[in-house]
Amino acid sequence: MSRRRRALAAAWLLAGAATVGAAPVAEETVQAIAAQLRCVVCQNLSVADSPSETANQMRGIIRERLARGETPDQVRAYFVERYGTWILLEPPRQGFNLVVWVAPFAALALGLALVAGVMWRWRRASDRSRAAAAPRPVDEAGRERLRRELADLDAR
């Protein structure tokens, strides 16, 4: 490669990098961040889903910060810094919040254990009652007695 061509290639690379730096912000990225933030005026909607003016402005701020070269994590961190973790629709998995993540699974495991225990007891109880209800084998004396009583009945 001649020196001139190499210089040209470098210029192209630089130009490419410059375009990437000023690339228009992908709307999907804006939406993805907005979907994780709680709309401050509507409580139970995300900033992505809320039609309110505030949410609209917040999406604008997300777009602006991304365009300035901030990463999605930095944009999220900015909102958390201003509003606290309240702004996140998904509570961070730490401290007391872990209850939210752990409790359903713990309850499920406990429930399954309870059902298994109860079923085991029921099964044992029914085995026992079935054993009690099973017909006892008739011995020779019993058979003799039965024959005699039937004959007695016929004789009447």
Next chain:
Amino acid sequence: MTARVALRAGIPLAVVPLLLLLAYGFRTDPRAIPTPLIGKPAAPFSLTTFAGEPVSLDGLRGRVVVLNFWASWCVPACYDEAPVLERGWRAWRDRGVTLVGVNIQDTEDAARQFLARFDHTFPNAPDLGGRVSVDYGVYGVPETFFIDRAGRVRAKHVGAVTDQVFERHVRALAEEPS
């Protein structure tokens, strides 16, 4: 039979943590967002007032700043506190205190009518784009921030400011050595 006794006592007892959680949940106000900004440096802002004058936090360094977020549609809280704010401004403006009104989520006409109605003489500026309100973690109106002479957020009041609230916060900050 101890298992049965444990089960019979355990089922009602299992409700206890649930009740505690519900009691905790119902006692906390879902609208009360704890602000992480207290004690932190107040976000710089520079706005243009409805009168066309520039107003910025940097320009007010060394003064106690009361930053009030309001909207003309905020009934009745913003209407309740409007005379309080004007009174406070008139009483404290010569004692190192500046009041700045930030109008959010509003239309210019309605905002100007509001200012005229209450004869507001302190600087009031629209927050176009909502950057200042997000910088201050504002989630509703009215909200009022009390910023000390060093430019730190020292208190936040949610809802209409009363004379007592204004006096208490402003006096505390104004009496601090700069």
